[in-house]
Amino acid sequence: MRIDILTLFPQMFESPLSHSILKRAQDKGLIDIVFTNIRDFATDNYKKVDDKPYGGGPGMVMMPQPVFDCFEYVEKLSPEKSKVILLTPQGRKFDQAKAVELSKESRLILIAGRYEGFDERIRIGLGAEQISIGDYVLSGGELAAMIIIDAVVRLLAGVLGDEDSPKDDSFSAGLLEYPQYTRPEVFRGMRVPDILLSGDHGKIAQWRRRQALERTKKYRPDLLKNKNTNQRQKKG
């Protein structure tokens, strides 16, 4: 998978992408991550990429020209069809289902904004999909882009070793994950549930399912509503 990132702060990505799973995925050639600085496409001497909002109001807005020119330059860098994503609080909320969907693309182009946001013609003109990582305002879209990269790349074949397969991730079945335990059997008086020591995989799977359901009911009942809605929709 090729991932292009358009940003005013490419250096912000250096550290998060150069450790553990994401570094290994790049070293294995499973992903190719390319950064392009939007400011390199500013046309005036001051390398201006933002301007005052029409109609007044606080803050500054990302100008269309530098983003369009940067995008059209990046698009030509590779023949693959790309999925263009604008990171913005106005976007559809990112979730595991969207991560799975994006992991099937051959190329992603992520556009990270700054200031108060993008001139609306950027969204319209680039036919970009808007994605939000949550209902809060960040100082920039870079962290949001990193979160999407992490959640998508770990789903790509060959990225996660078998030891940590995403198969029964939280949310993959629309439920929170069941409780996990590892050695020792007793820690500070707290015992591992006997069922997990029974070796009866049928009973263990049943216990885990029940635990996942109970936890979801307790901590995220909203997920159960979505789950039932999705199932009803599937049944049609």
Ligand code: 4FV
């Ligand atoms: C954001 C979010 C986010 C808004 C203006 C950066 C900031 C500036 N992006 N999910 N929440 N972006 O807050 O994706 O462009």
